Amino acid sequence: MEEAYFAKQLMDWYQKHKRRLPWRHTKNPYLIWLSEVILQQTRVAQGLPYFHKFVQAFPTIYDLAAASEQEVLRLWQGLGYYSRARNLHACAKVIVDQYQGKFPESYSELLKLKGIGVYTAAAIASFSFNETVPVVDGNVYRVLSRVFGVKEDIASGSGQKKFRQLAARLVPKGQADVYNQAIMEFGALQCTPLTPACLLCPLNTMCYAYEHGKQRELPVKVKRLKIKQRFLHYFVIRQNGSLWMRQRVGKDIWSGLFDFYLLESSADKTLENLMENEQIMQFLTQKGVSIEVSKVYKHQLTHQQLFIIFYIIDIAETCLAGTLIAEQQLKMFTKEEVKNLPKPILINNFLYEEIF
């Protein structure tokens, strides 16, 4: 049968070609969960050091649950999507408080946990508990669409449903742990987005894309992302070598991380434009204030393109910054303290390039 042949070819391929990765030698759901959440953010090579750092700092789920949010965000720094780190932390607390530190052992129970979606629930349920559920990530979409000629949009609800149904039919009973790893690894190494190694592929005799020369067209993904441009002006207020910073709150990007006094404008503005604000003008034109303007830093997020300028503002002890400080609840930190605060990677890079 086609399904059985497909699964067997993948698993045979996997035994020969799989990479040695730390989370592949364990059934421990905590380690599998950590690795999957980290790998949703980045590729294996970049994710590996994060995995090791997390395991070293929090060897068990009890250690992660007992950590402060600041410690978790600090270790996550550079991975982006900080809400995932906060969800990871919150979920660890729930598992410790409500499940006595033990992960639920089924896909449907795992799905009830905040921050665990269908992908992660399927990964934990199959890799740790060998439940027969399919794991469907970008690699899996690619392999399935090419081999079986599925032309549905993978970003649409109906497309995802169709892929999920097909994926579910293909998982061999009792072998979900190996099979799911195999198909994801196959997509990552063999059936890659731009240069799939079709000539040496064990599935080429049954592959629709190979037969019809459609590798570049599959999978189909209709882009709907609207990218918003934002212009951020940061006042890096420095006094006696210490920096005034604040912790971001609310639903915007980087919540929980530390940044500086921020002015946001709808378009590209200069310092002169910003000084049209009387309060800013009074602050910047005081005696004892000196200003250095950085280059423009560009930073791409999934839905946003950021243009960021840092104004490094040295102020003498006699200067008044009270209104600005109160307005955005800034606090003073020494350089050493700043190094240990969780920060967006762009701000971290700026600090190491221009301040430390």
Ligand code: SF4
């Ligand atoms: S033949 Fe090519 S496109 Fe088809 S599964 Fe193999 S690598 Fe992917």
